[in-house]
Amino acid sequence: GAVVSQHPSWVICKSGTSVKIECRSLDFQATTMFWYRQFPKQSLMLMATSNEGSKATYEQGVEKDKFLINHASLTLSTLTVTSAHPEDSSFYICSGKLAGGEQYFGPGTRLTVT
Amino acid sequence: AQSVTQLGSHVSVSEGALVLLRCNYSSSVPPYLFWYVQYPNQGLQLLLKYTSAATLVKGINGFEAEFKKSETSFHLTKPSAHMSDAAEYFCAVSPSGNTGKLIFGQGTTLQVKP
Numbered sequence: 195g196a197v198v199s200q201h202p203s204w205v206i207c208k209s210g211t212s213v214k215i216e217c218r219s220l221d222f223q224a225t226t227m228f229w230y231r232q233f234p235k236q237s238l239m240l241m242a243t244s245n246e247g248s249k250a251t252y253e254q255g256v257e258k259d260k261f262l263i264n265h266a267s268l269t270l271s272t273l274t275v276t277s278a279h280p281e282d283s284s285f286y287i288c289s290g291k292l293a294g295g296e297q298y299f300g301p302g303t304r305l306t307v308t
Numbered sequence: 309a310q311s312v313t314q315l316g317s318h319v320s321v322s323e324g325a326l327v328l329l330r331c332n333y334s335s336s337v338p339p340y341l342f343w344y345v346q347y348p349n350q351g352l353q354l355l356l357k358y359t360s361a362a363t364l365v366k367g368i369n370g371f372e373a374e375f376k377k378s379e380t381s382f383h384l385t386k387p388s389a390h391m392s393d394a395a396e397y398f399c400a401v402s403p404s405g406n407t408g409k410l411i412f413g414q415g416t417t418l419q420v421k422p
Contacts, residue, residue, distance in 0.1 A: 198351060203349075226408055228410075236415070237412040237413060240409060240411070287351070289352075296354065297354075298351070300351050301349060301350050301351045
């Protein structure tokens with residue numbers, strides 16, 4: 195199947211700083227990319243949906259000014275956590291979807307805010 | 309609102325035994341239903357999906373699931389567990405067709421004992 199990569203796989207940052215997470219579809223063009231958040235031992239929660247060249251659509255309760263999503267190309271989407279705080283520590287997972295086709299998930303990025 | 313409930317956060321079976329992972333959904337419209345598997349440090353991998361065709365869906369690695377509308381269930385089964393099946397399993401519903409927006413259950417950790 196198609197491959198989605200995320201970088202970095204693990205990042206530690208200090209409270210108040212910003213961190214960027216990249217999501218790339220390596221062998222297909224993802225017309226839509228999704229960002230999920232997963233707390234330990236819990237389910238994945240959809241944060242936002244982004245289409246290439248368009249503004250992301252955020253789920254209710256997700257602060258769009260805190261979680262900046264950019265989908266500049268059909269193979270790259272980035273999530274920037276601005277002014278990170280310890281409560282933002284989590285596992286962030288992206289996925290890419292072919293138009294009318296399957297959805298493929300990245301391996302996730304573990305964010306730890308100290 | 310759509311939701312997914314996975315009964316049992318942890319299931320333990322012996323190698324060669326039947327695997328049964330339970331999933332119940334709530335949806336006001338005919339749903340698309342999915343089962344994903346997550347191995348450590350890897351992205352979610354699609355096991356199988358129901359898209360309103362046959363109610364018995366066969367997936368990869370010998371897994372199958374049956375859609376039962378009367379019971380609003382989509383339980384995952386495998387006749388004989390292998391050690392390699394040990395992983396986290398997520399049931400998900402897409403309330404709006406194949407758009408890619410997924411609502412996940414809480415996940416079930418499958419342990420396979422030798």
